[in-house]
Amino acid sequence: MTQNTVSYIKERLEQGPAAEELALWAEDSRVGVQRLLASYEKKQKKKIQEKHRLEQLQAMERQYWDKGAEYVAGCDEAGRGPLAGPLVTAAVILPHTIWLPGLNDSKKVSAVHREKLYDEILDQAVAVTVSILGPREIDTLNIYQAAKQAMTLCLTHLKVQPLAAITDAMPLTIPNLPVQDVVKGDSKSAAVAAASIIAKVTRDRIMEQLDRQYPQYGFAAHKGYGTARHMHAVLDCGPTPWHRRSYEPLKSMADMGEAISENKLLQLK
Helix, strand or coil: CCCCCHHHHHHHHHHCCCHHHHHHHHCCCCHHHHHHHHHHHHHHHHHHHHHHHHHHHCHHHHHHHCCCCCCEEEEEEECCCCCECCEEEEEEECCCCCCCCCCCCHHHCCHHHHHHHHHHHHHHCCEEEEEEECHHHHHHHCHHHHHHHHHHHHHHCCCCCCCEEEEECCCCCECCECEEEECCHHHCCHHHHHHHHHHHHHHHHHHHHHHHHCHHHCHHHHCCCCCHHHHHHHHHHCCCCCECCCCCCHHHCCCCCCCCCCEEEEECC
8 A cells, every 4th residue: 555645644543653654744735634633633632531531540549559559459239229130249450550441430331332341351450250149149138238248259259369459338347458448439440440340241241131031021121120111020920030039019029939049259350
């Protein structure tokens, strides 16, 4: 490809041009070239802003790094509120430098971008664990204690031992591990945000599988939350084994059968 064509310049801009090339093209009077340069400069500016945002998102972790705690884990869960489905919890240790554009509290990220971030987090993370607790465990322990137990298990079974941990508003006491519980931690800590993405995507995938098994309940759409459609399905068809018997209105229903048991701990990396 001729080095002076617009197509060649576009390809080089996508690959990452040298400073000399940018200087040369800046003198090019062709409208097409100048449009490409303007677009490139806009993207570079956004990339710099996102890099700065991600650095700020690791400020809490950096406080521990500066004290010599090299590995800081973030921990979060998905599925405390739904009437059906598992509670999924994740713990993630990220490296000191990350490139995870759009990383944030999973509730603020689109489903499509969460899937992309899931793969990128697994690729870049130092260690990742996931806990999956079924409705019988939730009913037995209560949801708060279930979340507490799951977070403890995730943080103590990472392949790389953390020297500090940050949770999303869950106080934990773990021997030899300082744990900081932060309200809205998934929007203030990169590690907690990454854990929220891993937990949310894992749970959503499970609910989509359950939707294929129990299509009348609409699990793929509402993920087990108490929407009108979901409540009508429970009243018409009764609860599935994945419904939590300790949650109303199921708690007041008779002859529900037994909830399913699920207790998995996965080391994804």
